[in-house]
Amino acid sequence: MNSIKNQEPTSETxxxxxxxxxxxxxxxxxxxxxxxxxxxxxxxxxQISQHAHSEVVGMLPEAxxxxxxxxxxxxxxxxxxxxxxxxHGLYLYSAAETLGVDRRELLEELLAGxxxxxxxxxxxTPSWADMGAIGWLVDGAAIANxxxxxxxxxxxxxxxxxxxxxxxxxxxxQGYEIxxxxxxxxxxxxxxxxxxxxxxxxxxLMMFGPNDAESPNSAQSMRWKIKRKSNxxxxxxxxxxxVPQAEFLGLSIPxxxxxxxxARGHYDFGPINWEEFKQVVAGNGPCxxxxxxxxxxxxEEGRWVREAANAYAQKQAQRRAQTSEVA
Amino acid sequence: xxxxxDLRTQHLLHLADNALILGQRLSEWCGHGPVLExxxxxxxxxxxxxxQARMLYQHAGKGMNPALDEDQLAFFRTENQxxxxxxxxxxxxxxxxxxxxxxxxDTYNYLQYERLTESSDPALRAIAGKALKEIGYHAQFSAEWxxxxxxxxxxxxxxxxxxxxxxxxxxxxxxxxxGFSAExxxxxxxxxxxxxxxxxxxxxxxxxxxxxxxxxVLQWFQTGGRKGQHTEHMGYILAELQFLPxxxxxxxx
Amino acid sequence: MEAHNDNWKxxxxxxxxxxxxxxxxxxxxxxxxxxxxxKNARDxxxxxxxxxxxxxxxxxxxxxxxxxxxxxxxxxxxxxxYRHPTFYDIxxxxxxx
Ligand SMILES: [Fe+2]
Ligand SMILES: [Fe+2]
Numbered sequence: 001m002n003s004i005k006n007q008e009p010t011s012e013t014x015x016x017x018x019x020x021x022x023x024x025x026x027x028x029x030x031x032x033x034x035x036x037x038x039x040x041x042x043x044x045x046x047q048i049s050q051h052a053h054s055e056v057v058g059m060l061p062e063a064x065x066x067x068x069x070x071x072x073x074x075x076x077x078x079x080x081x082x083x084x085x086x087x088h089g090l091y092l093y094s095a096a097e098t099l100g101v102d103r104r105e106l107l108e109e110l111l112a113g114x115x116x117x118x119x120x121x122x123x124x125t126p127s128w129a130d131m132g133a134i135g136w137l138v139d140g141a142a143i144a145n146x147x148x149x150x151x152x153x154x155x156x157x158x159x160x161x162x163x164x165x166x167x168x169x170x171x172x173x174q175g176y177e178i179x180x181x182x183x184x185x186x187x188x189x190x191x192x193x194x195x196x197x198x199x200x201x202x203x204x205l206m207m208f209g210p211n212d213a214e215s216p217n218s219a220q221s222m223r224w225k226i227k228r229k230s231n232x233x234x235x236x237x238x239x240x241x242x243v244p245q246a247e248f249l250g251l252s253i254p255x256x257x258x259x260x261x262x263a264r265g266h267y268d269f270g271p272i273n274w275e276e277f278k279q280v281v282a283g284n285g286p287c288x289x290x291x292x293x294x295x296x297x298x299x300e301e302g303r304w305v306r307e308a309a310n311a312y313a314q315k316q317a318q319r320r321a322q323t324s325e326v327a
Numbered sequence: 328x329x330x331x332x333d334l335r336t337q338h339l340l341h342l343a344d345n346a347l348i349l350g351q352r353l354s355e356w357c358g359h360g361p362v363l364e365x366x367x368x369x370x371x372x373x374x375x376x377x378x379q380a381r382m383l384y385q386h387a388g389k390g391m392n393p394a395l396d397e398d399q400l401a402f403f404r405t406e407n408q409x410x411x412x413x414x415x416x417x418x419x420x421x422x423x424x425x426x427x428x429x430x431x432x433d434t435y436n437y438l439q440y441e442r443l444t445e446s447s448d449p450a451l452r453a454i455a456g457k458a459l460k461e462i463g464y465h466a467q468f469s470a471e472w473x474x475x476x477x478x479x480x481x482x483x484x485x486x487x488x489x490x491x492x493x494x495x496x497x498x499x500x501x502x503x504x505x506g507f508s509a510e511x512x513x514x515x516x517x518x519x520x521x522x523x524x525x526x527x528x529x530x531x532x533x534x535x536x537x538x539x540x541x542x543x544v545l546q547w548f549q550t551g552g553r554k555g556q557h558t559e560h561m562g563y564i565l566a567e568l569q570f571l572p573x574x575x576x577x578x579x580x
Numbered sequence: 581m582e583a584h585n586d587n588w589k590x591x592x593x594x595x596x597x598x599x600x601x602x603x604x605x606x607x608x609x610x611x612x613x614x615x616x617x618x619k620n621a622r623d624x625x626x627x628x629x630x631x632x633x634x635x636x637x638x639x640x641x642x643x644x645x646x647x648x649x650x651x652x653x654x655x656x657x658x659x660x661x662y663r664h665p666t667f668y669d670i671x672x673x674x675x676x677x
Contacts (some may be wrong), residue, residue, distance in 0.1 A: 033644060056363070063358035067351060070571040070580040071398045072381050075354075076374060082357050083370040087624055090363045094608040097590065103610065104587050128571055160607070167628075178580075186578050294359065302361025304486070305422045306586035306612075308479025313613035315478065362588065364609055364620040371623050468619065 024225050029155040032098040040224055043217070044154050045099050047226065049106040052092035053117035055085045057110075057291050061125040062134060070128060077174050078131060084167050091160040098156045111296050118142075119277065120203050122285030129182055129189075129196035135175015137197075137204040137242065143168050144238045145208070153225040176245065183249040190250075197246065198254045205269075206277045208235040214274075239267050330408055336387050337410060337507040338517060339451070340400070341553060343383035344411035347401060348561075349432065350376030351568055352419055361422055368468065372429070375461040382454045402572040406565055407555035410507075414497035414552075416561045420490070423483070426472040427490035433466035434530050435501045435523065442518035451516060470534045477538025488540050499548020501527070506553060590639040591617040593624075595631035603635050611636075 009017075017037050023030075030036055062082050069075035093103040109115040120138055125131070146168065149161040182193035209215055209231040221227040229237075239258075246253050257270035279285070332340065353373035360366030384397035415432065419425045440462050443455035476487035504512070504521040511517035535542050551557060572580070588610035594603035606625050611617035617636040625631065 033646070056358075059358035066354045066357055067567045068571055070402075070575075070578075072347075072377060072384075072401055074580055076377050076381070079354050079357065079370060079374055079377070083367055083374070083627070086358075086360075086363055086366050086370070087627065090367070090609060090624055091607055093363070097608065102587070163607075181580055185580075186575060188575060189578055298359040298361070301421065302365075303584060303586050304480065304482045305361035305365070305476075306588060307584060308476050308483030309612035309616065310585050310588065311483075312475040312479045313616075316613065362610065364588075364611065364616075364624060367627075368620065368623045371627070471615065471619075 021223070024153050027225075028153075029158065030153050031155045039220075040226075041099055043221060043224070043226060044157065045096055045101055047221075048092055048096040048099075048157055049101070049109070050116050050118075052089045052096060052106065053110045053115055054121065055089035055092060057117045057295060058121045058138075059085045059089075060291055060294055061121055061123070061287070062131060064125050065128060065131050068128065069131075074131075074178070077170075081135070081171050081174055084171065087167070088164045091163055092157075095154075095156040095160040107299065111292070111299060113283070113292060116281065118207060119280040119285060120207050122280050122288045122291060123199070123203055124286050127192055127196055129178070129192040130200070132175050132178030132182060132193065133196035133200040135171050135173075136179050136245070137175075137200050138207070139168060139171040139175060140242060141204050141207040141238050143172060144234050144241075148228045148234065151225075151228055157226075179249055179251075183251055193249070194251050197251050201254050202272065202276075203280075205235055205239070205272055206274075208232075208238070210274065210277075236266050239269055243267055330404060332387075332391065334507040334510040335514070335516070336391055338511040339383055339387035339390075340408075341410040341507060343380045343387060343400070344409045345415055345432075345436075346376045346383060347380035348409070348411045348564060349415040350374075350380060351564060352415065352417075353425070353429075355419055356425070365422075369425070372465050372468070375458075375465065379454070379458045379461070382457075386450045386454065398572065402569045403576075406557055406561050409557065409561065409565070410553055410555060412497065412500050412552045413549060413558050413561075414494060414500065416552075416558055416564055417494075417497070418560060420493075421486060422472075423476055423486035423490040424493065426469050426476070427487060428494050429465065429469035430473045430534065431494060431498050431531070432501075433462060433469050434534075435498075435527050437462045437466045438523045438526050438530075439518060439520075442523075446517060447515040473534055473540070474538040477535070477540040484539065487538065491535070491540055492543055495543040495545060496547065496549045500550055500552055503550065503553055508553070588612050591621075591636045592639050592642060593617075593621045594635040594637070595621075595625055596633040597631050599632065603633065606630075608639060 016035055020030075020035065020037060020040070030040075059082050062078065062085075066075060066079050066082065069078050093106060096106060097103060106115065110117070125134070143165065146161050146165050150158055150165055152158045152161065179193055179197075182189040184190075209218075212218060212230045212232045215231055218227060218230060222230065243253060243258065255270045257268065259268055260266075261268045280288070283289075350373045353369055353376065356366065356369045357373070358366065360369055380401070381397050384400045388395040388397060388400055412432070414428055417424075417428065437459070440455045440459045444452055444459055446452045446455060473487060476483040478484070502520045502524045504519050508517070508520050512519040532542060572578070589612070590608050591611055591614075592608050593606050595606050596603045609617065609620050609624055611620050614636060618634055621634045621636055626634070
C-alpha cells in the first residue's frame with residue numbers, strides 16, 4: 001500500500017480509481033487482467049496468501065490424529081477432510097497467482113516466518129475430541145467468513161471460495177458428529193468433549209479478527225467489497241448459531257457472561273482476551289514453532305523430489321525434440 | 328481377544344491387513360508431502376487403501392462366528408493376528424522409499440486383484456472389481472515416479488536405487504504360496520501367489536530398466552508377515568492405530 | 581542462496597463434467613510435465629467425481645486479449661441484443677421455447 005501512497009497520484013490514476021470504485025459499487029467482479037488500484041492488488045495478495053497458508057498450516061493439528069482415529073469410518077473422514085484443506089490451500093494459491101505472484105514467493109514468506117496465517121492453528125490437539133471441536137468450531141468460523149467471501153469483488157478469489165464452501169459443508173458436520181458421539185457417550189468421552197470446547201471456544205472467536213474499531217484495514221476492504229461483513233458482525237453471527245448447537249450437545253460454553261439479549265436479538269458475550277491473540281499472532285502461541293518447522297521440513301525434504309521431476313521432464317522434452325528432428 | 332480364524336478368513340484378513348497397514352503408513356504423509364499436489368495425490372492412495380480394508384474386513388467379519396465388525400478386527404487384534412506383508416509396515420522413509428515400496432506392492436496387487444475379479448467368492452469378486460480400478464491408477468502413479476526418480480537427478484537416482492536395494496528383500500513374501508493362500512487357490516477364490524511372479528518380474532524389470540535402476544541380485548528374502556511374525560515397526564503402528572478404542576473398549580465413536 | 585530448479589510450472593485445468601457439456605476452466609496447479617499435470621488435476625479437481633475428461637494447458641501458452649482492448653472487443657456485442665433470446669417477445673400461452 002505504501003508504494004502507492006508515495007507516488008504522486010496522477011489525474012489519470014485518480015480517474016481510473018474512481019472508475020474502479022464505481023465499477024465495484026455496481027457489484028461487478030474484477031478479473032485478473034482488469035485495471036485495479038495497486039493497493040487493491042496488494043491487499044488481495046496479502047489476504048489470499050494468508051488464507052492459503054492457513055489452510056495448509058491448518059492441516060497439521062488435525063493430521064496429528066489421523067493415525068489415532070478411533071474407528072475406520074472416522075479415519076477416512078478425517079483423512080478426506082484434511083486432504084480437502086490441502087486442496088483449499090492449492091485453490092487459494094492459484095487465485096493469488098492470478099495477481100502476478102508465484103506460489104514459491106508466497107511459500108518462502110511463510111517459511112521465513114514473515115507471513116501470517118490464522119493463529120488458531122498454533123493451538124495444540126492433545127485429545128481426539130479436538131478433532132470434533134475443530135470441525136465444529138474452527139471450520140464453522142471459517143465457513144462464516146468463507147460464505148461471505150463467495151461474493152468478494154475479485155473474481156478468482158470468489159470462485160475459489162465457491163468451490164471451497166461446497167467442500168466445507170461436510171467438514172463441520174464431520175466435527176459436530178464427533179462431538180455428538182462423545183457428548184452422548186461414556187463419562188470419560190463427555191469430559192473429553194467438554195475439555196475440547198473449553199480450549200477451542202475463545203480461540204475460535206478470535207478467528208474473526210480484532211474488533212471493528214481496532215481493525216484499520218477493514219473499512220477499505222469493505223469499500224472495495226473484498227470483505228462484505230465486519231469482523232464483529234461475523235463473530236456475532238457465529239456465536240448466535242453455535243450456542244444452541246452446544247446446548248443440544250449438553251455442553252457448556254466457557255463464558256459466564258454469555259446470555260441471550262432479547263432487545264438486541266443476539267447473545268451477549270464476555271470480553272475476548274486480545275492480549276493472548278496478539279501474543280499468538282506474534283509467534284508466542286503454544287505451537288507456532290512446531291508448525292513452521294513442520295512446513296519447513298516438508299519443503300526442504302521435498303526439494304530433491306521436485307527437482308527430480310523437473311529434471312526428468314526436461315530430459316523427456318529434449319528426447320521428444322530429438323526424435324521429431326530425426327523423423 | 329480369543330481368535331482362531333479359519334483359512335478362508337485368514338486369507339481375507341491378509342488382504343485387508345495389507346490395505347490397512349499400507350493406508351495407515353501413507354496417511355503419515357498428510358500435511359508433509361513434497362509439494363501440495365503430491366500431498367493430495369498420496370492421500371488419495373491412502374484413502375483408497377483404507378476404503379479397501381474396510382470392505383474386506385466387513386466381508387471377513389460377516390463370515391465369522393460370532394460375527395465381528397470392521398473396527399473389532401482393526402483395533403482389537405494383536406500383532407501376531409495381523410497377516411500383512413512386512414514390507415508394508417516399514418517406515419515411510421523418504422519419497423523414494425515410499426514410492427518404490429508402492430511400486431513393488433502395487434504391481435503385485437494389480438496382478439492379484441485382476442485375478443480376484445474372477446474369484447469363486449462373489450463378495451470378494453465385487454470388492455475386487457471396485458478396487459482394481461483404484462489399484463491400476465496407483466500402479467501407474469508409482470511406476471511413473473520410480474522412472475522419474477531413477478532418470479531424474481543424480482540425487483534422486485541414488486535415493487531410488489537405495490530404496491530398491493533396501494526393499495527388495497521384502498518382495499519374496501509376496502509369492503509365498505502355502506497356508507491360506509494355497510487353500511484359497513484350491514477353492515479358486517484367489518490366484519496362487521507364485522503364479523503371479525513371472526508377470527510381476529517382467530513388469531518390474533521393464534520399469535527398472537526404463538528408470539535406469541539396477542535390479543538386486545539378492546535372492547535371500549525376508550518372511551513372516553503371512554504367519555503373523557512382524558518387524559520391530561509393527562508394534563508401534565498398532566500402538567498408534569489402536570490405543571484409543573482399547574483405552575475405552577466400551578465407547579462408541 | 582543456491583539456485584534450485586524445483587519450481588514446477590503452472591498449468592490451467594479444464595474439466596468436462598459430463599458428455600454434452602464443454603470443458604470449463606476450474607483453476608490451475610503446478611506440475612513438471614503434462615502427464616503429471618493430468619494426474620494432479622484428477623487428484624485436485626475431481627476428488628468428488630466432478631469430471632469425466634480433463635484438459636491441461638501450460639499457463640504460458642495461453643494468449644489472452646489485452647484488458648485495454650476490452651471495450652473494443654466486447655462492447656460491439658453489447659448492442660447486438662437480437663442475439664439474446666429475451667429480445668423476442670413470445671406470448672406466455674405459447675409455452676416455453
Ligand atoms: Fe478449508
Ligand atoms: Fe475445512
